[in-house]
Amino acid sequence: MPDVKQSRSPYRIRPRIRVLRNQDIVIGPGKADLLEAIGRTSKLRDASKELGMSYMRAWSLVRTMNRTFRRPLVKAERGGAHHGRAVLTPTGRAVLALYREMESSSLEAVKSAWGRLRRLLAK
Amino acid sequence: MPDVKQSRSPYRIRPRIRVLRNQDIVIGPGKADLLEAIGRTSKLRDASKELGMSYMRAWSLVRTMNRTFRRPLVKAERGGAHHGRAVLTPTGRAVLALYREMESSSLEAVKSAWGRLRRLLAK
Numbered sequence: 001m002p003d004v005k006q007s008r009s010p011y012r013i014r015p016r017i018r019v020l021r022n023q024d025i026v027i028g029p030g031k032a033d034l035l036e037a038i039g040r041t042s043k044l045r046d047a048s049k050e051l052g053m054s055y056m057r058a059w060s061l062v063r064t065m066n067r068t069f070r071r072p073l074v075k076a077e078r079g080g081a082h083h084g085r086a087v088l089t090p091t092g093r094a095v096l097a098l099y100r101e102m103e104s105s106s107l108e109a110v111k112s113a114w115g116r117l118r119r120l121l122a123k
Numbered sequence: 124m125p126d127v128k129q130s131r132s133p134y135r136i137r138p139r140i141r142v143l144r145n146q147d148i149v150i151g152p153g154k155a156d157l158l159e160a161i162g163r164t165s166k167l168r169d170a171s172k173e174l175g176m177s178y179m180r181a182w183s184l185v186r187t188m189n190r191t192f193r194r195p196l197v198k199a200e201r202g203g204a205h206h207g208r209a210v211l212t213p214t215g216r217a218v219l220a221l222y223r224e225m226e227s228s229s230l231e232a233v234k235s236a237w238g239r240l241r242r243l244l245a246k
Binding site: 016020022068099102108121 | 133134135136137138139140141142143144145149190191192193194201214215217218221222224228229230232233236237239240243244245
């Protein structure tokens with residue numbers, strides 16, 4: 001999600017949401033972007049390239065997410081006719097949508113205080 | 124600000140707000156905690172110790188904040204009778220309060236989607 005940047009101002013605000021299980025990030029900005037790129041490309045390799053992430057790193061994040069939710073978020077095929085294909089499951093699409101909803105709600109919610117804080121910043 | 128942790132659940136949500144100027148953090152969780160510790164201790168050395176931060180690092184963060192806002196957030200005395208004393212200015216108190224307000228607003232705003240996301244997480 002793009003940060004909110006005021007025109008002619010060098011300042012912007014960036015709310016970041018992370019869901020943790022103990023100290024591990026269950027879902028945060030990086031994993032959400034990966035889910036989104038998988039949804040767009042249907043290829044784990046293309047998705048990882050888009051994010052400047054190694055293929056093995058993307059695999060590892062997908063594996064972690066698939067284990068942490070009740071149902072897998074990504075269905076990936078490593079062999080057969082559709083080798084390399086990766087698609088978001090209904091749970092994957094729901095999790096991504098809820099994460100984006102949290103980001104937008106957060107951004108909307110901070111706008112009032114952010115407007116007041118901006119006035120205290122130097123030009 | 125403490126994360127929201129549901130009882131009996133290993134999961135918690137952590138919204139983090141950062142104000143950026145280009146790639147630099149103007150204020151975020153670390154600087155806010157430093158302001159709060161300065162407000163509590165009135166000593167930069169005690170504040171930095173509380174946060175497990177070196178004294179020079181704390182000085183550097185204070186200098187950056189003081190430069191970035193229209194008016195200084197922290198008034199620190201490095202010599203004289205009150206050597207080592209550091210207090211929040213009215214602007215410093217206002218910035219800290221607005222930052223904490225953004226954190227609470229964000230947390231409140233994500234609760235609904237977080238409730239739905241939690242149901243998708245494994246036990």
